[in-house]
Amino acid sequence: MRRGEFALGAGYFAYFGAVGVFQPYWPAHLQALGYSASAIGVLMAVFSAVRVVGPMGSAWLADHLDDRRPLLLASAVLACAAVVLLAQAESWWAAAAGLAAFSLFFNGIMPVYDAHTLDHLGSDAHRYGWLRLWGSIGFVVTSWAAGLAIARWGDASIAWSLLVCVVATAVAMPWLPRVARRARTAAVPGTFVQALRRPAVLAFLAVCFLQLASFGAYYSFYTLYLQAHGYGPGAIGFYWAWGVIAEIAVFVFGPRLVRRFELLTLLYVALAGTAVRWVLVAAFPAEPLVMFLAQTLHLAGFGLFHAVTVLLAPRLLPPGSEARAQALVSSLGWGAGGIAGSLLAGWLWDAAGPRTVYAASFVVVTCALAVAAAGLRGEPGARRTA
Numbered sequence: 001m002r003r004g005e006f007a008l009g010a011g012y013f014a015y016f017g018a019v020g021v022f023q024p025y026w027p028a029h030l031q032a033l034g035y036s037a038s039a040i041g042v043l044m045a046v047f048s049a050v051r052v053v054g055p056m057g058s059a060w061l062a063d064h065l066d067d068r069r070p071l072l073l074a075s076a077v078l079a080c081a082a083v084v085l086l087a088q089a090e091s092w093w094a095a096a097a098g099l100a101a102f103s104l105f106f107n108g109i110m111p112v113y114d115a116h117t118l119d120h121l122g123s124d125a126h127r128y129g130w131l132r133l134w135g136s137i138g139f140v141v142t143s144w145a146a147g148l149a150i151a152r153w154g155d156a157s158i159a160w161s162l163l164v165c166v167v168a169t170a171v172a173m174p175w176l177p178r179v180a181r182r183a184r185t186a187a188v189p190g191t192f193v194q195a196l197r198r199p200a201v202l203a204f205l206a207v208c209f210l211q212l213a214s215f216g217a218y219y220s221f222y223t224l225y226l227q228a229h230g231y232g233p234g235a236i237g238f239y240w241a242w243g244v245i246a247e248i249a250v251f252v253f254g255p256r257l258v259r260r261f262e263l264l265t266l267l268y269v270a271l272a273g274t275a276v277r278w279v280l281v282a283a284f285p286a287e288p289l290v291m292f293l294a295q296t297l298h299l300a301g302f303g304l305f306h307a308v309t310v311l312l313a314p315r316l317l318p319p320g321s322e323a324r325a326q327a328l329v330s331s332l333g334w335g336a337g338g339i340a341g342s343l344l345a346g347w348l349w350d351a352a353g354p355r356t357v358y359a360a361s362f363v364v365v366t367c368a369l370a371v372a373a374a375g376l377r378g379e380p381g382a383r384r385t386a
Helices: 005-032 037-062 069-088 092-106 109-153 157-175 199-214 216-228 233-260 263-283 288-296 298-316 322-352 354-375
Strands: none
Touching (some): 005 109, 005 157, 037 109, 037 322, 069 109, 109 233, 109 322, 199 322, 199 354, 216 233, 216 322, 233 288, 263 288, 263 298, 298 322, 322 354
């Protein structure tokens, strides 16, 4: 790694390590506390709902600071405090308040962090994937380690495992390199609010919303889908792990791709790969090899899509709004898109059956591909390499 990149990689490792504890295990922690499935669903919806609006506040402040590191440190420390409150919550309302606070501060970190990383890389923005891959590695390591901790010490270890990872995130922040705010070569005129009315920006945000909505069925019901078709815990765990490994692979080779191909071309590939994936999942759920190939396409739908959107978002908005550009992707994609996709998947699961859920995911991501082709084709920033 180059100078300053070790600390950036460590921050990604710790942050997504926390995600690797929270995403797979926090519902189990709530279940161990005696909450019903419906109560858990509402609590996790609180976390997602705050994610829709929370990151924009941190991003707005970050875009008006010369040094983003104090804000990142403060957000991580407050996220630590929220985890402590979560660990001690004894009522549903206390758990809801703790999750809202944790979502507000924790989800506000990464858009600012990505903007800081891109400012540090400057003309080497294509190297982003080599830093971000440490986040995927952190997810794998901590989800595995947390599983071992749960097996030995029980569900009570989940909250403390999460706290360790969030504390590690806070510890990494003071070591981040200080960077000068960089002017971009593909500057967009006007203010941030004015830019939001540009057709290309609206199309880009719609693509993010639709792509992440298509993943609602995957993140909410994929394990249940595999169980319904006879897969055991070992096979299910392998498929989830293989998806993350494929994601890591695209972060390794991503820098070469974004230097060689236009970002719009790579976006098309990411969306088309996702469409093929959902067709395979819907059509051949009982074929282990086909499901393996479908999981391999996680490298396109998550890895390549994430790398491209992180690089493309700042090109579509005026200088000085880099963090808000990343926050829009997080809020409208992972936040609003994730909620809409999960709700749609849940309704279709009961109304039309599990396979229909992934057929609908194919339709949703195909709409994203059509929007990208119609709305971003003439955008100069999208027709350049990184």
